[in-house]
Amino acid sequence: MFAVTTDSLRAQAAALKIRGESFIDGKHVPAASGRTFPTINPATGATLARVADGAAEDVDRAVRSGRRVFDSGVWSRMPPKQRKKVLLKWADYIERNLDELALMEVLDSGKPISDARAVIAETIGSRFVGNVT
Secondary structure, eight states, X not given: OOEEOHHHHHHHHHHOOOOXXXXXXXXXXXXXXXOEEEEEOTTTOOEEEEEEOXXXXXXXXXXXXXXXXXXXXXXXXXXXXXXXXXXXXXXHHHHHTHHHHHHHHHHHHOOOHHHHHHHHHHHTTOOOOOEEO
């Protein structure tokens, strides 16, 4: 476990680059309509980012992409041992970026940093949560 200061969290928050596009077919893309909506920091009322306002067309595009990948067999026919390696690599990535992910959750939801870290850590089975001073 390690300690994080409020000042260091504020500095990290100021440096965050939050993308507002959807992630479909391996790419960041705007909503088909071009519309966005603000995501607001509940603690300050400040706009964190403008987020793609996805609608049915965007959902359909994402589902088609998912179906195409599933049907290709890249994942669906991958041996379980190989899938495990991929999932563990993903969990490692989440754990390496735990602080940044938790900070984004704090800014978006107003949740305490310790709660955000705990939820993300539990998602990947990590015991690494830490404290804020």
